[in-house]
Amino acid sequence: MFRQAFHIALISCALIAATTASVSAEDAGETSSASNWSYEVVIPENLPNNLSELLEQSSGLVRLAEKPPISYAGLQRRVEDDAETFRKVLKSEGYYAGQIKSQINRGSVPHQVTFQIDAGPQYKISNYAVQYHYLQTIPPQIDLSPLAIQHGMPARSEPILTSQKQVIAQLANMGFPFAKIKDQNAVVDYNSSSMSVTLMVETGPYIQMGELQLIGLNEVNKEHMRRLSGWVNNRPYRKKDLETLRRVYLDTGLFDAVRYEIPSKVNLDASVPVTFTFGERKHRSVGAGMEYSSSEGLGAQAYWEHRNFFGQGETVRGDIYASEIRQELSVSFVKPDVFTRHQSFKAEADVKRENTDAYTAESARVYAGLDRRWGSHWTLGGGLFAEFSNIEENGDTENFAYFGAPFTASFDNTDDLLDPSEGVRFGATLTPHFGLNAASSNFVTTELYGSTYYSVLDEKRLILALRGKVGSLVGDSTADIPAVKRFYAGGGGSIRGYEYQLVGPLDGNNDPSGGRSVIEVGAEARIRITDTIGIVPFIEGGDVYEEMAPDFSGEFQWAAGLGARYYTPFGPVRLDVAVPLNPRDNVDDKFQFYISIGQAF
Secondary structure (H helix, E strand, C coil): CHHHHHHHHHHHHHHHHHHHHHHHHHHHHHCCCHHHHCEEEECCCCCCCCHHHHHHHHCHHHHCCCCCCCCHHHHHHHHHHHHHHHHHHHHHCCCCCCEEEEEEECCCCCEEEEEEEECCCCCEEEEEEEEEEECCCCCCCCCCCCCCCCCCCECCHHHHHHHHHHHHHHHHCCCCCCCEEEEEEEEEECCCCEEEEEEEEEEECCEEEEEEEEECCCCCCHHHHHHHHCCCCCEECCHHHHHHHHHHHHHCCCEEEEEEECCCCCCCCEEEEEEEEEEECCCEEEEEEEEEECCCEEEEEEEEEECCCCCCCCEEEEEEEEECCEEEEEEEEEECCCCCCCEEEEEEEEEEEEECCCCEEEEEEEEEEEEEEECCCEEEEEEEEEEEEEEEECCEEEEEEEEECCEEEEEECCCCCCCCCCEEEEEEEEEEEEECCCCCCCEEEEEEEEEEEEECCHHHCEEEEEEEEEEEEEECCHHHCCHHHCECECCCCCCCCCCCCCECCECCCCCECCECEEEEEEEEEEEECCCCEEEEEEEEEEEEECCCCCCCCCCCEEEEEEEEEEEECCEEEEEEEEEECCCCCCCCCCCEEEEEECCCC
16 A cells, blocks of 8 residues: 555656656746847837827837847736836826727847727716814814816826825914825726715814024024014914024024924814924135236235124125235124114125226225115115225326215026026116315216026036126216226126226327226137036127216227136136237237136126
């Protein structure tokens, strides 16, 4: 009996081994070579609403086409995975009745995988409702109008998910910071090709903002930060109010980081403290820089700055600048949020000496005024100044004394101070000057200036930049206006390619005499070769006129050039070389070059 059972077991093992060998041989034929199972995919191109592109982007077959499977079974698995992925894509776009069929043509080389797809109708949202599970306080009804989802729109998954986040955001601004999605019930009606969505929200407790607590203030005055907040206890919790206050604190420039929080465990409706935690920046800094141009020579500057001088965000700064043609020492004081938020008091004092081909001057000036930010990008300013100067021009020396009231308006929505790639800058100034002695005549100076920046290629590889300036001086004749107050053009901050101040009227010695109006234009193409190296072809032009408004009586002086840029974390280092396109005989040099930090404009 035992021997018979043993023989049966041996026969069974032999049969299993033979079967296994047969299957292995068959698999060997199916998995012979990876190249035998290369394939191409055919997805219908006439599907509605960009579905063909979405399906191709989600296809594993397309993504892995360069790595064909090693067996027919592997190819089948890829096709089945794609079919399931396509069904999800169709539903995410609102096509809930879509039909998908696939076929593998094994007779072609490469093998052809064909999908037949009937998207069917795109379903619409027939109803959207929010239901609450609340503790004590019933929340107000959600405003559906600003949500990403509306009645009658396609039943796509993206706006449905976005609307969930928007509902929670609305509740966070209604006193329910702990609200969360409990469930979502989406009912598809295949007869009417529509979907009804009901969002179940667990609101959590109703929270009021109680006492304001400020943590991490060392050198910054705590009471000043409390006054700046305008805080009122026991208001309904509104996340956007806290975000606004956080931005107000960051805008002071005193902090590296500001964050806020409330107690994380609140089980019933309550008034809770709100804690702001600050990370203070270093409030003192020093800096230095150098520049060089062939017409203005070598220049160097240094500064010291304290951004929290009295503990309430006041900025005190001292600057010194020295070059071959100008030496200047200045001190400024800025106190923010004077009388109201976003309004600053400014005071400045400077002494200066200039020695140019047009004049030699020594001057002192003091200024006091207010700047007010209006909206996100505008700044308006006004103030009073007194200025005293001693000016030598053509061998004659005069003392001038002025009292003035400048008014300014500026707009700036660019993305970077030293290297903008998009946005617009615009400014206007109106400055009446009132003479305080017999030599000082009355006049009014107006200037309009602006620049715009446009990024043409991705990653800021090509930026087009344009600028313009026009100025007018209303008053007595040019000779009666102090030389330092006239308009000049030419040089590194004006029209590159011409010597400093040399564009415009000239005297008998070919020295600049200035004028009562000016116009300048310029364009650059900022091209990045690598992340740190760039080139900048540019063209600039302009002229100065003796009349109060540009009359275009003289020839526009044009110049063109090429610049190199080395991009650093603190801004681009630039080298520009420019040549005048219509040089004046015995006046203009063949070229000028400039080395500095930051873009030209």
